[in-house]
Amino acid sequence: MGTSGNEQYSAQRSTAADQQTASAWSNPLRDPRDLRMPRVAGPCSLVIFGVTGDLAKKKLLPAVYDLANRGLLPAGFGLIGFGRRQWDNEEFANFAKENMKAHCRTPFNEKTWEHLHDGMRFVTGTFDDSEAFTRLSDTVSELDRDRGTRGNHAFYMSVPPRDFPLVSKQLADSGLSHSTEGAWRRVIIEKPFGHDLASAKELDRVVSEVFEPDSVFRIDHYLGKETVQNLLALRFANTMFEPVWNANYVSHVQITMAEDIGIGGRAGYYDGIGAARDVIQNHLIQLMALTAMEEPVSFSAGDLTAEKRKVLSAVRLPKNLAEHTARGQYSAGWQGSDKVLGYLDEKGISRDSTTETYAAIRLDVDTRRWAGVPFYLRTGKRLGKRVTEIAVAFKPAPHLPFETTATRELGANAVVIRVQPDEGVTIRFGAKVPGTAMEVRDVSMDFSYGRSFTEASPEAYERLILDVLLGDPPLFPTTEEVNLSWNILDPIEDYWSTLGQPQPYRAGTWGPAQADEMLARDGNHWRMP
Amino acid sequence: MIVEMPDTATAEISRKIDALHEERGEAALGRVLTLLISTSEEELEEALETANAASREHPCRVIAIVTDGSDAGEHSKLDAQVRFGADAGAGEIVVLKPFDGLKRHLDTLVIPLLVPDAPVVAWWPSKAPEDPSKDPIGKMARSRITDAIRSANPDASFTALRAHWSCHDIDMSWTRLTVWRAMLASMLDQPPHLPITSVRVQGQSHYIPLDLLAAWLAVRLDVPVTIERSDDLNAITGVFFERENGVLSMERPYEDQATICQPGESQQDVAMPMRTLEECLSEEMRRLDPDEVYAEVITKGWGMVDHE
Numbered sequence: 001m002g003t004s005g006n007e008q009y010s011a012q013r014s015t016a017a018d019q020q021t022a023s024a025w026s027n028p029l030r031d032p033r034d035l036r037m038p039r040v041a042g043p044c045s046l047v048i049f050g051v052t053g054d055l056a057k058k059k060l061l062p063a064v065y066d067l068a069n070r071g072l073l074p075a076g077f078g079l080i081g082f083g084r085r086q087w088d089n090e091e092f093a094n095f096a097k098e099n100m101k102a103h104c105r106t107p108f109n110e111k112t113w114e115h116l117h118d119g120m121r122f123v124t125g126t127f128d129d130s131e132a133f134t135r136l137s138d139t140v141s142e143l144d145r146d147r148g149t150r151g152n153h154a155f156y157m158s159v160p161p162r163d164f165p166l167v168s169k170q171l172a173d174s175g176l177s178h179s180t181e182g183a184w185r186r187v188i189i190e191k192p193f194g195h196d197l198a199s200a201k202e203l204d205r206v207v208s209e210v211f212e213p214d215s216v217f218r219i220d221h222y223l224g225k226e227t228v229q230n231l232l233a234l235r236f237a238n239t240m241f242e243p244v245w246n247a248n249y250v251s252h253v254q255i256t257m258a259e260d261i262g263i264g265g266r267a268g269y270y271d272g273i274g275a276a277r278d279v280i281q282n283h284l285i286q287l288m289a290l291t292a293m294e295e296p297v298s299f300s301a302g303d304l305t306a307e308k309r310k311v312l313s314a315v316r317l318p319k320n321l322a323e324h325t326a327r328g329q330y331s332a333g334w335q336g337s338d339k340v341l342g343y344l345d346e347k348g349i350s351r352d353s354t355t356e357t358y359a360a361i362r363l364d365v366d367t368r369r370w371a372g373v374p375f376y377l378r379t380g381k382r383l384g385k386r387v388t389e390i391a392v393a394f395k396p397a398p399h400l401p402f403e404t405t406a407t408r409e410l411g412a413n414a415v416v417i418r419v420q421p422d423e424g425v426t427i428r429f430g431a432k433v434p435g436t437a438m439e440v441r442d443v444s445m446d447f448s449y450g451r452s453f454t455e456a457s458p459e460a461y462e463r464l465i466l467d468v469l470l471g472d473p474p475l476f477p478t479t480e481e482v483n484l485s486w487n488i489l490d491p492i493e494d495y496w497s498t499l500g501q502p503q504p505y506r507a508g509t510w511g512p513a514q515a516d517e518m519l520a521r522d523g524n525h526w527r528m529p
Numbered sequence: 530m531i532v533e534m535p536d537t538a539t540a541e542i543s544r545k546i547d548a549l550h551e552e553r554g555e556a557a558l559g560r561v562l563t564l565l566i567s568t569s570e571e572e573l574e575e576a577l578e579t580a581n582a583a584s585r586e587h588p589c590r591v592i593a594i595v596t597d598g599s600d601a602g603e604h605s606k607l608d609a610q611v612r613f614g615a616d617a618g619a620g621e622i623v624v625l626k627p628f629d630g631l632k633r634h635l636d637t638l639v640i641p642l643l644v645p646d647a648p649v650v651a652w653w654p655s656k657a658p659e660d661p662s663k664d665p666i667g668k669m670a671r672s673r674i675t676d677a678i679r680s681a682n683p684d685a686s687f688t689a690l691r692a693h694w695s696c697h698d699i700d701m702s703w704t705r706l707t708v709w710r711a712m713l714a715s716m717l718d719q720p721p722h723l724p725i726t727s728v729r730v731q732g733q734s735h736y737i738p739l740d741l742l743a744a745w746l747a748v749r750l751d752v753p754v755t756i757e758r759s760d761d762l763n764a765i766t767g768v769f770f771e772r773e774n775g776v777l778s779m780e781r782p783y784e785d786q787a788t789i790c791q792p793g794e795s796q797q798d799v800a801m802p803m804r805t806l807e808e809c810l811s812e813e814m815r816r817l818d819p820d821e822v823y824a825e826v827i828t829k830g831w832g833m834v835d836h837e
Contacts, residue, residue: 025722028749029714033821036707036812040715043797068800071708074715075789075799111785115800148797150719182720452561452588 038072041469044152044184045078045119045143047136049127049167050159052083052095054265055190059221060158061096062103063461068116069106072466076148078119080139084126092122105459119147127159127166133174140176151183154468160269161192164203168210177210187211188468191220191282193477195273196493197486204479217468218476222257222283222388224460225467227419230449231290231390232299234417234425241415244394246369251412252524253291253375254391255284257419258383260335262507263357267348276327276359276489276496279379283388285312285485286477287419288375291390292365305478312484316364321495323521328358328512330382331504340382340507356502357381360515361492362522374522378515382507387529388419402438409441414527424448531616534609539641542609542623546642549613549621560620560644562814565651565666566593573624576654581618582807587814590644591622594635594666598628605630607638636665648672648817652810655679657686660693672817674810676701678737687737691827696819702737703823704809706765708801709742713768716779716789723772727753732765734758739765744830745822754834764803 030037046064048056067073081092097117101108121139125132143149153176157167168187171177179185189207194200207216235241244250257279263270270278286308293307318324332342343349343357358380365375394413407430416426425447430440466472477485503512510526519525532545564584568576573595580591610624623642631638643649651661651670661667661675677687677700690700728746732739739756742765747754767780775792782788787801 027714027717028725028751029710029717029746031749031822034710035816035818036704036820036822037711037714038707040711042715042718071711071801075787075797109800109802111802112800115786115798118798146795148794 038070039466039470040072041067041074041077041466042152043074043076043148043150044154044469045080045140045147045149046154046156046465046469047080047082047140048156048158049082049163050157051081051092052085053158055158056081057099058103059459059461060156060465061099062105063459063465065100065104065108065112065116066106066459066462067466069104069109069112070462073116073469076119076150077116078121078140078143078147078149079116080121080123080136080143082123082125082132082136084124086124087122089120089122093117093120096120105462119143127163127170130170130173133170133176137174137176151180152185154186154188156188156465158190161189161194161203164189165206168207172210179215184215184471185211186215186217186468186471188217188219191218191222192273192277193218193282193482194486195277196490197483200479200482200486204482213479218478218482219464220282220286220476221460221464222279223286223476225463226458226460227423228290229299230423231287231417232304235291236295245392247371247373249394250370250373251393251395252373252522253288254393254527255287255291255375255377255389256391256527256529257283257379257388258386258510258529259379259381260383260386260508262330262340262382263343263346263349267346271349271353271355274327274356274359275379275381276356276361276493280359280361280377281485281489282477282482284377284379285488286481287390288363288377289481291392291417292367292370292375294369305481308477308481309484311365311367312481312488314366315488316366317488317491318362318364321492324362324518325492325496326358326360326512326514326518327356327496327499327502328380328505328514329353329355329502330357330380330507333382333507333509335382335508342504342507343381352501354499354501356496358383358502358505358511358515360511360518362518363488374524376519376524376526378511378526380505380511384508384510385529386421389529390417390419391415391527391529392417393524393527402440406438407440409439411442416527418448422448422450424450530613532611532613534611537607537609539607539638542611543641545611546621546623549611553613560588560590560647562587562589562648562650562817563642563644564589564591564814565639565649565670566591567596567651567653567664567666568593569597569656570595570626571597572654576652577612577622577624579654579807579810580622580652583810583814584618584620586811588618589620589650589814590642591617591620592639592642593622593624594639595624595626596632596635598626598632600629600632602629607631634665636669639666639669643669650674650814650817652676652813656681657690659689661690661698662693662695671697672813673698674701674813675699678702683735683737691831694824694827696824699813699820699823700737701806701809701813702741703820703826704812705738705804706742706745707812708804709765709768710745712779712787712799712801713746716777717770721774723774725750725752725770725772727755727771729755729757729767729769729771730765731757731759731762731767731769733762734760736764740831740834740836741826742768743834745826747833748825748830756834756836758837 123136123139144151194203289308289311293311296303296307329343344351360378363375392415400407410430414428418424427445428442431443433439433441503514505512566576606628608626612622648671649669650672651667652674657675658664661673667673677683680686730743743754743756770777778790780788785802787799789797
């Protein structure tokens with residue numbers, strides 16, 4: 001049996017484990033027709049390593065609060081922070097409250113807070129201090145006893161990847177990684193999953209030594225489940241996109257993730273990693289797979305992975321990497337109205353760093369559907385604005401029964417799927433300009449989730465934490481997908497490592513000249529998002 | 530912004546809405562549904578406030594029809610109000626006050642004002658027709674929301690609604706239960722999974738959600754369910770599952786906080802605020818498809834428990 005079979009198996013197992021073999025007992029109060037009823041997580045606790053970090057402050061803690069406020073957390077819920085600070089539970093709670101209040105999405109409610117507060121604990125320690133892990137183990141048992149968390153615990157590794165092996169080992173040594181009968185232990189790790197194929201495999205080995213494969217949740221927060229499902233719905237619930245979703249009609253696809261911020265305080269992590277490893281390897285390649293894949297048999301994690309894997313294994317790199325890849329590094333400039341430093345002047349970056357902050361690559365997919373359609377992937381920091389989108393550009397109409405002057409202003413038709421901000425879909429097409437002269441110009445038709453739906457999309461982290469606590473198989477990349485995407489990226493990184501300094505681009509623009517030339521060679525140009 | 534339009538016509542109202550959209554540079558196309566509110570002068574403002582808050586989650590055009598104007602006269606007259614911006618949540622609000630002859634054909638009165646190609650939802654904040662699906666307003670709607678417990682005589686009102694129920698009708702008494710139902714289901718998810726032999730539910734007298742909860746439990750569990758009522762209690766205060774090892778219970782004696790007790794385990798508290806009307810309306814607007822579980826509860830489950 002291939003990995004797809006295993007994947008499916010483990011997906012089933014993890015849900016089943018929750019309910020103690022679903023076949024033997026099923027909850028009489030649950031009914032698949034009951035779409036109203038929200039799913040509330042069972043008793044459990046969430047242990048956050050690196051709880052004082054930016055991610056925890058801005059995303060994780062507020063997401064926990066929002067879940068609680070939406071009534072999706074159980075009565076027996078514990079939240080344990082693990083960190084270096086010499087805090088007692090109360091100091092930690094104050095810290096959490098401050099950040100939850102500042103960043104929560106739903107209104108701040110004192111009652112909700114009080115309930116969360118009762119289940120909050122803090123354990124002081126460093127990752128190499130095995131006594132701290134014994135204390136953590138005691139705290140976890142105390143929650144089991146006093147808060148009724150029943151031995152269910154999730155560990156969120158909001159720490160640099162280099163600490164994963166150590167934390168995993170400590171969890172194993174202190175017995176925290178092993179679940180007792182009828183209970184679960186899960187671990188959540190964030191991207192990046194390694195920095196090349198070899199390190200990704202090593203990381204996987206370390207983590208899977210300690211945790212069961214189906215207890216490991218790999219998370220790419222850029223790619224929330226909501227985004228993936230929106231994309232699947234758009235492609236597979238409609239008639240009008242599928243017939244043109246192929247090489248007969250599509251001229252090329254551009255997938256962009258642009259950030260307006262610089263590296264901020266992440267110098268230590270970012271330098272040496274660069275834009276391609278940080279974003280293309282996981283996020284953009286995943287978006288590409290979802291855009292290009294065939295229709296999955298079902299939307300179960302296993303079937304979805306099978307299709308993504310197929311399309312990723314059909315990816316072909318350009319023959320001439322010099323012509324079809326580009327990289328850049330931001331130099332000082334003006335980001336909109338703010339004066340900003342160049343990458344080499346950022347704190348903690350050496351003056352001769354060759355790390356790229358902009359990367360663009362061309363990939364081809366060798367299938368009948370996509371033969372000859374280039375996929376352009378680009379990402380960068382300090383670009384014009386913050387935007388993530390997938391633009392499918394169509395070929396021109398085979399014949400235009402107009403005077404050439406009439407269609408001078410007509411561009412290519414396009415379907416643009418906006419991932420963030422303002423999630424939605426734009427369709428670009430030509431329309432006649434009002435007046436006596438016959439002139440056709442591009443217009444857009446717009447759909448936005450925010451304007452058309454009852455419910456604001458939950459923050460990616462809310463969905464993600466809830467999925468982990470419920471044991472829902474995630475739609476996040478599996479080990480094999482991670483490996484396949486490193487397969488795609490490794491040769492490009494190898495080539496880039498021979499090149500020296502990336503081409504500088506002025507902060508606040510849309511990247512280096514190299515990237516424009518790269519598309520011009522194919523007769524295309526980058527969209528301005 | 531509130532624009533008063535005394536003695537007007539629907540065509541003028543449409544023109545006014547279009548003009549205001551243009552002036553403010555907004556697109557009228559973003560509205561995802563029309564919410565028709567059938568209300569009285571007295572409760573108009575409260576209903577609009579609730580709809581406003583719900584529309585932030587769900588941009589819609591709200592058309593409130595005030596039906597307590599005189600209807601004896603021969604002549605027809607229409608007073609209207611158009612509200613925009615800060616006074617209208619995330620959509621626009623049209624208040625229609627028809628008099629006399631106009632009141633006899635409310636359906637054709639609102640048809641020109643509906644959002645094109647979008648579902649229509651009808652909401653009766655308190656007094657509802659006996660048969661919403663035969664009501665001129667209700668007939669146009671894809672989803673008909675009533676609220677029996679806010680009517681003058683909840684029991685009688687709900688009896689009529691049940692008798693005339695059709696699959697697009699829903700009563701907010703059911704919506705008020707969602708959180709309770711979710712908490713109870715997740716409580717039963719936890720081992721040990723012992724069979725339940727009987728259930729007691731406890732709460733306020735003449736409180737329809739309590740009866741619905743009992744009916745739902747009776748249908749789902751197929752065991753005897755008894756209701757304990759008291760005038761001193763507020764809403765639903767407790768559910769007690771009898772199992773061989775003792776009683777598994779969830780109680781909410783006060784607002785905001787519920788307590789779960791289970792034999793051999795320490796008691797657990799959980800935040801469980803009372804649902805607001807706004808939350809209930811949002812939930813209804815979120816899902817416009819017929820609720821099959823509700824259907825089963827009021828047709829099959831209702832007769833399985835004793836309603837005083």
